Amino acid sequence: MAWTEARSAAHAAGLAARPGPVSVPLAEADGLTLAAALTARTDLPAFPAATVDGYAVRGPGPWSVAGRVLAGAVPEPLRAGTAVQVATGAMVPAGTEQIIRAEEARRRPDGRVDGRGRPEREWREPGAEATCGDELAPAGTPVTPALIGLAAVCGHDSLPVIPAVRAAVLVFGDELLTAGLPGRGRVRDGLGPQLPGWLRRLGALPAAGFAPLGPVPDSLTAQASALEAALAHADLVCTAGGTMRGPVDHLRPALAALGGRYVVDRVAVRPGFPMVLAEVPAPDGRPRFVAGLPGNPQSAIAALVSLVAPLLRGLAGRPEPPLPTARLAERVPGRGTFARLVPVRVERGVAEPVGHTGAAMLRGLAGSDGFAVIPPGTDGEAGAGVRWAPLPLLPGQRP
Numbered sequence: 001m002a003w004t005e006a007r008s009a010a011h012a013a014g015l016a017a018r019p020g021p022v023s024v025p026l027a028e029a030d031g032l033t034l035a036a037a038l039t040a041r042t043d044l045p046a047f048p049a050a051t052v053d054g055y056a057v058r059g060p061g062p063w064s065v066a067g068r069v070l071a072g073a074v075p076e077p078l079r080a081g082t083a084v085q086v087a088t089g090a091m092v093p094a095g096t097e098q099i100i101r102a103e104e105a106r107r108r109p110d111g112r113v114d115g116r117g118r119p120e121r122e123w124r125e126p127g128a129e130a131t132c133g134d135e136l137a138p139a140g141t142p143v144t145p146a147l148i149g150l151a152a153v154c155g156h157d158s159l160p161v162i163p164a165v166r167a168a169v170l171v172f173g174d175e176l177l178t179a180g181l182p183g184r185g186r187v188r189d190g191l192g193p194q195l196p197g198w199l200r201r202l203g204a205l206p207a208a209g210f211a212p213l214g215p216v217p218d219s220l221t222a223q224a225s226a227l228e229a230a231l232a233h234a235d236l237v238c239t240a241g242g243t244m245r246g247p248v249d250h251l252r253p254a255l256a257a258l259g260g261r262y263v264v265d266r267v268a269v270r271p272g273f274p275m276v277l278a279e280v281p282a283p284d285g286r287p288r289f290v291a292g293l294p295g296n297p298q299s300a301i302a303a304l305v306s307l308v309a310p311l312l313r314g315l316a317g318r319p320e321p322p323l324p325t326a327r328l329a330e331r332v333p334g335r336g337t338f339a340r341l342v343p344v345r346v347e348r349g350v351a352e353p354v355g356h357t358g359a360a361m362l363r364g365l366a367g368s369d370g371f372a373v374i375p376p377g378t379d380g381e382a383g384a385g386v387r388w389a390p391l392p393l394l395p396g397q398r399p
């Protein structure tokens with residue numbers, strides 16, 4: 001499958017399988033996606049609210065001071081010739097004609113206040129920000145802290161959201177070490193420690209109740225049963241390794257044993273071409289997903305960006321945004337009929353290829369912002385515009 005087609009297929013499969021909406025308390029909604037439009041449950045503000053500390057007055061001055069209204073209280077209507085002291089945020093008494101700022105009011109010896117109000121009203125009218133029923137954000141909007149605040153001030157206690165995907169990671173390979181120095185045929189597992197952070201940045205939560213103890217042994221029975229156990233807790237299982245047809249590559253037979261159906265089976269891209277995305281049936285009728293990432297560490301992350309990122313956007317009910325573009329700093333040869341993904345650092349719109357980018361390497365990737373995409377049948381020319389697929393780095397977390 002072509003790389004662009006594979007990304008679209010992953011996104012479409014996610015959209016089709018997205019979970020139904022749930023209602024969550026505001027404090028738990030951050031980072032999720034609105035499942036229905038957010039509407040104002042009341043006028044905002046809900047009552048006329050003073051914007052300054054001062055005196056609300058009615059009729060011509062000087063005014064005798066009839067009391068005060070603090071924020072949170074309901075005032076009596078104002079009679080002509082009187083003033084009440086108001087605090088910022090206090091409900092303005094009915095009949096108020098102007099508010100004289102505290103620093104611009106004079107207390108006369110007889111106790112009355114005098115002064116001139118400013119031409120503009122010093123209170124907010126009900127509905128100035130929103131009227132009851134206004135749509136404040138459409139379905140599909142990512143929930144941010146500011147949106148949570150907006151929902152709170154217009155009367156919501158909970159929000160309808162698409163729940164977060166629960167994701168689990170399984171690494172395959174008897175050669176993998178989880179501690180100490182590599183050597184004598186053994187390598188350190190570079191994906192088990194890395195994938196959870198990327199998945200979290202893509203909006204997935206760890207699958208509660210499932211924590212593998214380490215690499216899964218290279219046997220079909222071990223890998224099929226590890227997958228089955230993970231799928232009992234997770235909407236998405238990312239596996240690493242075993243995607244090819246080596247003597248101990250069991251991912252495809254394990255998927256077959258679980259009744260898996262391929263959404264994507266190998267992609268015309270380098271690195272990462274043996275990547276797989278499969279749907280596995282589940283008792284509730286909503287499919288679960290297995291993303292088979294190749295074992296070569298950089299290839300695995302290329303597959304994560306190519307398949308897992310669009311899948312998770314689909315599962316969250318979000319659209320797939322077009323890839324950003326940048327200018328290539330230097331010439332990058334293509335890979336014939338395959339697309340090529342090249343780790344780059346992107347600075348002020350210029351994509352600079354980094355070094356150490358073999359499929360088995362992480363050194364280049366660890367200093368990059370994402371992958372420049374050299375389309376099939378082309379070379380990337382110095383100065384030419386390219387699309388690039390960002391790594392899910394958070395602002396302020398660039399390497």
Ligand SMILES: Nc1nc2c(c(=O)[nH]1)N[C@H]1C(S)=C(S)[C@@H](COP(=O)(O)OP(=O)(O)OC[C@H]3O[C@@H](n4cnc5c(N)ncnc54)[C@H](O)[C@@H]3O)O[C@H]1N2
Nearest residue numbers: 171173188189190191240241242243244249294295296299
């Ligand atoms: N005959 C062919 N052999 C291979 C081809 C091919 O076209 N024909 N393609 C190569 C490509 S491309 C890739 S990518 C790999 C994919 O292989 P697998 O997904 O089956 O991965 P493994 O064989 O298990 O491992 C490959 C490589 O990566 C190391 N590895 C695995 N897991 C980890 C990990 N968690 N952390 C660090 N390193 C890991 C493993 O030791 C191997 O060196 O297949 C090629 N072969």
Ligand code: MOO
Nearest residue numbers: 271272273299359
């Ligand atoms: O596709 Mo492999 O992932 O080139 O290294």
